[in-house]
Amino acid sequence: MKGCPSVFSHVADPLEADDWLRAVEKQLNIAQYNDTEKVLFASSQLQGATQDWWESYQYGRTNNAPAITWQEFREEFRAYHILEGLMELKQEFRALKQGSMSVAEYRDKFAQLSRYAPNKVADDTDEQR
Template sequence: MAQNMQNMGHGNGNAPPQVDDWLRAIERQLEIAQCDDKEKVLYASGQLQGATLDWWDSFRFGRTETNPITWPEFRSAFCSHHVPARLMKLKKEFLALKQGSMTIAKYRDKFIQLSQYAPTKVDEDEKRQELFMEGLNNGLQYKLLSHTFASFQQLADKALVIENKRRHMEDKKRKF
């Protein structure tokens, strides 16, 4: 694997979430290889280098339980050691996200990007729609409140249509 875990450590808050990216890349590989729980831990731990390998050795030898380390246990311990502050910051950023001066497309993309850091807040389409709607500007929110949407995608699409129509009307006003 080309990704180097040696320099990973705690993020500075501005860097991309490298640990999360690494885990997602590893999990894609594990899914393709159809590894069982034990193989997942062996493969992932075999990819560690430098400080992360030191963490793994310490975690493994400091464990009092005799059962083999499961993938969920590895993943949880790895994340809590390497990224807890970063994830909490991104989760708070997601929950506080507002459209403001962003276009709907930009707001939607940022919403989707940050939603991965609060998975329980968007694990159902209805929750996802509700949070998206709460972040929209008041005028747009008001126009969409009287509608029920079958999916988050339909809500986002309708918001884009309304925004485009509003811009078109404003352009016409300026021409007169």
């Protein structure tokens, strides 16, 4: 809690959901939490509709199901919050033009969106294209 973790309730932009997950994961790695502690910590930062989703997800599991791993939490969180907007982000990435952005703004936007099209920027040649 010393790292002042942010809470997550819901965002319209899938990039913000992914940014939250990445920031929490960074804090968890620094704190050297084990798999179970990571899930407990991250899920404690959920509020509102996202907390409702998490409680429903847990309730839907059978009683003899193994403990939820961090990998499972990440995959389910991403499936719920990011997958829907992923195609839109890929389209935005493909259509990205510098336009009125500065070179630095364009570079930053390119880097942000390229997370969702890694096969399009697999090497330097692809990235330059």
